[in-house]
Amino acid sequence: MAQRQFGFNTQQLHAGQVPDAATGARAVPIYQTTSFVFKDFAAAKAISSVEEFGFDYTRITNPTNEVLENRIAALEGGSGALAVASGSAATAYSILNITHAGDEVVAAKTLYGGSFNLFVNTLPKHGVTTTLVDPADPDNFARAVIDKTRAIFVETIGNPDITSSISRRSAGSPNATASR
Structure with a gap:
């Protein structure tokens, strides 16, 4: 049957x-x-x-x-899924699954604090760098992609005021890669 x-x-x-x-x-x-x-x-x-x-x-x-x-x-319509306890865990699992030392991620500079910390502080310890771009112009993502780019990461709502707090943090962070 x-x-x-x-x-x-x-x-x-x-x-x-x-x-x-x-x-x-x-x-x-x-x-x-x-x-x-x-x-x-x-x-x-x-x-x-x-x-x-x-x-x-x-x-x-x-x-x-x-x-x-x-x-x-x-x-x-997938072949499998993985449930984790938080969005931060899901983000980390996803990025760690597709990157290795020497790879890069392009991300919106308007990230939620936990995501910002992952990309700017934690991943560089594992040899993965992040280029932060202004998502107001979607072409910024395309311009930032290089041969070693493995992912483009954005959040629909990154933080409450969208740009000001992350822009200040990213500008002063020694680990943040400048936008291209």
């Missing part, structure tokens, strides 16, 4: 999860555990070394997070 294709609205409620086999419960259970039990040492080793899929520690993944990740992937 062909797998039924659900519409977007139904997927928002049900994608990435099947009803609980033991109880028939439809709602996603919240697994309030930090660790999981293994059937034997070999299973624990295989899961911990990512040779097999399974749960070993909640900070890495757990069944509740897995449903959220699967649901987001289904809604976005």
Whole structure:
């Protein structure tokens, strides 16, 4: 029998999860555990070394997070998703995943403070530089791209007053790369 294709609205409620086999419960259970039990040492080793899929520690993944990740992937048409605890973590994971020492990021100079700190203070410690540009002129991003540019980063709302506080900080920061 062909797998039924659900519409977007139904997927928002049900994608990435099947009803609980033991109880028939439809709602996603919240697994309030930090660790999981293994059937034997070999299973624990295989899961911990990512040779097999399974749960070993909640900070890495757990069944509740897995449903959220699967649901987001289904809604976005992706092959997978990763749920993290904050936007800062999502930004750091994304940038660290695609950059290496010697690479560069072009970013709007109107970043939220946490993002600004990541790009101007933290990433340079790992050999990744950032060129900050004025997003008022979108062509500034294109002009700043070089061969080593791996990402262009903007935030729809960077900080409450959009430009003044970041402009002052970036102008005085010894680690900020000047706009080209």
